[in-house]
Amino acid sequence: MQSIDWIILIGTLLFIVSYGAWKTKGSKNVTDYIKGGSEAKWWTIGLSVMATQASAITFLSTPGQAFHSGMGFVQFYFGLPIAMVVICLVFIPIYHRLKVFTAYEYLETRFDLKTRTLAAILFLIQRGLAAGITIFAPAIILSAVLGWNLTMLNIIIGVLVIIYTVSGGTKAVSVTQKQQMAIIFAGMFTAFFIILSYLPDDITFTKALKIAGASGKMEVLDFSFNLENRYTFWSGIIGGTFLALSYFGTDQSQVQRYLSGKSIKEMQMGLIFNGLLKVPMQFFILLVGVMVFVFYQFNASPLHFNxxxxxxxxxxxxxxxxxxxxxxxxxxxxxxxxxxxxxxxxxxxxxxxxxxxxxxxxxxxxxxxxxxxxxxxxxxxxxxxxETNDKDYVFIHFILHHLPKGLIGLLLAVILSAAMSSTASELNALASTTAMDLYKRNVTVEKSGAHFVKASKWFTLGWGILAILVACFASLFDNLIQLVNIIGSIFYGNVLGIFLLAFFIKFVKSNAVFVAAIITQAIVVMGWWFDWMPYLWLNLFGCGLVMGIAILIQSIKKK
Missing domain, CATH: 1.10.287 (Helix Hairpins)
Structure with a gap:
C-alpha cells in the first residue's frame, strides 16, 4: 500500500467516526437514544437496513463465493422481497401501534414476561456471536494479506465502532450508515469497471459473460429439489423467506432501524426500498466476483489465495x-x-x-x-x-495486487466501513434489548429517562468489548458469509414461530409457547449438529416445529 492509500483509508474511517459522534451528540432521553427521536425518513431507513445486513463479510465472501461457485448464491435472497411485504402489512402496524422500543416488548403484551425474556435472550446469544464475527471477518483476512496484527485489528475496528455508537445511539448508526453505503457503492462500482478495463482489448463485457457461462458461473437458477444443494430456487423462496421474516421482523438489529421512522408510511417505504434494491445489489456483488474469475482466465493467479x-x-x-x-x-x-x-x-x-x-x-x-x-x-x-479455505481471500487478493494506487485504500475503506456499519447496528440493538427487555423490565425502583440512556451506553460498551473478545478468539469457518447465516438460522425460525403464534394463533397461551420454544431450540441445535438438512431449511423447520408443539401442548391442556 502507498501513502495515498493510507490517507484515503484512515481519512475515510476517521470522518465516519467523528461525523457520527458530532452529528448525534447529546441524546437526553430514551426515545432519542434508542429510536433516534423517531425522525428517520424512508431512504435513511432503507439504506440503514441494507447497511446493517451488508457487513464486511458480504464484500469479502460474496465475490469469492461467485469466483468458486458462480451466481447461484443469489437465490438465497429470493425470499427477501416477499418477507418485506409481509412485514410491512403485519409486523410494522403492530409495532407502531404499541409504540414499542424493541420487538420483544410485544411478546409480553401478548404472552408474558418470561416469553419476552426468552425471545430477548435467544436474540442476544445469536446476535452477540454474530457481532464478534462481523469484526473478525475483515480483521483475519486483512491480517493475513497485509501482515497486520490480528488482535490489534479486532481492537481497532471494535473501538472505532464503540466510540460513535455509545455517543449517539440509533441516530449515530443511521447517520453514519448513509455515508458508509455511499462509500460501499462507489468502491464496488469502481472495482467492477476497472476489472472490465483490465480484460484483453477484444474481450467485451458480453464475451466475458460468455466465458463465465462456459465455465458454469452464470447458472443463476436451480429448480431441483435436491436437499444436498444449499442454494436452489426453492430453498431461497421458502427457506429464504422465513429467514428474512425472522431477521427483518424479529431481529432487533433490523427492527430498531425502522422503528426510528417518522411514521408508519416511512417505515414501510424504507423496507420496500430495501426489498427492491437488495437482490440486484447482491446480484451485482456476485457479478463482480464472476468478473474477477474472468480476469484470472487471462492473468496469473496464485495456487492458493491465502x-x-x-x-x-x-x-x-x-x-x-x-x-x-x-x-x-x-x-x-x-x-x-x-x-x-x-x-x-x-x-x-x-x-x-x-x-x-x-x-x-x-x-x-x-x-x-x-x-x-x-x-x-x-x-x-x-x-x-x-485457513485452508481461500474463498474469502479471492477479492482482497485482486484489490491489493491489481487495483491502482488510491483505489486500494478506497476498497479497504469499503470493507472496514461495512464491518463498522453492521457491527454498530448489532451493538446498538444488543444494548437496547438488554436495557429495555432485561434491565428496565426488572428494575423495581422508578428511574429517570437519563438513567436508562446512561445504562444503554454502558451496555453498548459492554457488548462492544464482548464482541471484540469473541473476534479475538474466533476461528474461520467454511465461508464467513455462510457462518453468519448458519448462526441466524439456528435461532431465527424458533423466534419467528413465537411471533407468528402471537400474531395469528390467539388460543395459544404463554406457558405452551414458552415450553415449545425451549424444546424447539434444543431440537434445532441437534438438527444442525447432525446435519439433518441444509441450514436455510432450519428456519422453516424451527418455525413450524415451535408452532406445532405449542398448539399441541395448548390443545392437550385445554382438554
Whole structure:
C-alpha cells in the first residue's frame, strides 16, 4: 500500500467516526437514544437496513463465493422481497401501534414476561456471536494479506465502532450508515469497471459473460429439489423467506432501524426500498466476483489465495510437492488463457465449434479445480495453523495486487466501513434489548429517562468489548458469509414461530409457547449438529416445529 492509500483509508474511517459522534451528540432521553427521536425518513431507513445486513463479510465472501461457485448464491435472497411485504402489512402496524422500543416488548403484551425474556435472550446469544464475527471477518483476512496484527485489528475496528455508537445511539448508526453505503457503492462500482478495463482489448463485457457461462458461473437458477444443494430456487423462496421474516421482523438489529421512522408510511417505504434494491445489489456483488474469475482466465493467479498458507507450507517438508503443484498451475493457466480467447472469438452461429471449445474450457477448469484441491489437501496435511479455505481471500487478493494506487485504500475503506456499519447496528440493538427487555423490565425502583440512556451506553460498551473478545478468539469457518447465516438460522425460525403464534394463533397461551420454544431450540441445535438438512431449511423447520408443539401442548391442556 502507498501513502495515498493510507490517507484515503484512515481519512475515510476517521470522518465516519467523528461525523457520527458530532452529528448525534447529546441524546437526553430514551426515545432519542434508542429510536433516534423517531425522525428517520424512508431512504435513511432503507439504506440503514441494507447497511446493517451488508457487513464486511458480504464484500469479502460474496465475490469469492461467485469466483468458486458462480451466481447461484443469489437465490438465497429470493425470499427477501416477499418477507418485506409481509412485514410491512403485519409486523410494522403492530409495532407502531404499541409504540414499542424493541420487538420483544410485544411478546409480553401478548404472552408474558418470561416469553419476552426468552425471545430477548435467544436474540442476544445469536446476535452477540454474530457481532464478534462481523469484526473478525475483515480483521483475519486483512491480517493475513497485509501482515497486520490480528488482535490489534479486532481492537481497532471494535473501538472505532464503540466510540460513535455509545455517543449517539440509533441516530449515530443511521447517520453514519448513509455515508458508509455511499462509500460501499462507489468502491464496488469502481472495482467492477476497472476489472472490465483490465480484460484483453477484444474481450467485451458480453464475451466475458460468455466465458463465465462456459465455465458454469452464470447458472443463476436451480429448480431441483435436491436437499444436498444449499442454494436452489426453492430453498431461497421458502427457506429464504422465513429467514428474512425472522431477521427483518424479529431481529432487533433490523427492527430498531425502522422503528426510528417518522411514521408508519416511512417505515414501510424504507423496507420496500430495501426489498427492491437488495437482490440486484447482491446480484451485482456476485457479478463482480464472476468478473474477477474472468480476469484470472487471462492473468496469473496464485495456487492458493491465502498468502499465509502458501508461505508457511513452503517452510515444511511438503515444499517440493507444493512447488510441483504451482508449476502445474502455471501450465494450466496457459491452456485456460488460450481456450478462453478461442471461445470468445468463435461466432455464435458456429454451434459445433462453440460446443467443442466450451468442453475444452470445462476440462481445463476441472484440471485447475483438482489442482487447487490437491494444494488445499497438502496444506491440511501439513497441519499448519492457517485457513485452508481461500474463498474469502479471492477479492482482497485482486484489490491489493491489481487495483491502482488510491483505489486500494478506497476498497479497504469499503470493507472496514461495512464491518463498522453492521457491527454498530448489532451493538446498538444488543444494548437496547438488554436495557429495555432485561434491565428496565426488572428494575423495581422508578428511574429517570437519563438513567436508562446512561445504562444503554454502558451496555453498548459492554457488548462492544464482548464482541471484540469473541473476534479475538474466533476461528474461520467454511465461508464467513455462510457462518453468519448458519448462526441466524439456528435461532431465527424458533423466534419467528413465537411471533407468528402471537400474531395469528390467539388460543395459544404463554406457558405452551414458552415450553415449545425451549424444546424447539434444543431440537434445532441437534438438527444442525447432525446435519439433518441444509441450514436455510432450519428456519422453516424451527418455525413450524415451535408452532406445532405449542398448539399441541395448548390443545392437550385445554382438554
Amino acid at each position: 498468502p499465509q498458507a502458501a508461505e508457511k507450507i513452503k517452510q515444511t517438508k511438503y515444499a517440493e510437492e507444493f512447488k510441483k503443484l504451482e508449476d502445474k498451475h502455471k501450465e494450466i493457466e496457459v491452456l485456460k488463457n488460450a481456450a478462453s480467447l478461442s471461445y470468445a472469438s468463435v461466432s455464435e452461429v458456429d454451434f459445433v465449434e462453440n460446443l467443442e471449445i466450451k468442453k475444452q474450457i470445462q476440462k481445463v477448469n476441472k484440471l485447475e479445480q483438482n489442482n487447487r484441491a490437491e494444494a488445499k489437501e497438502l496444506i491440511e496435511k501439513a497441519k499448519l495453523d492457517v
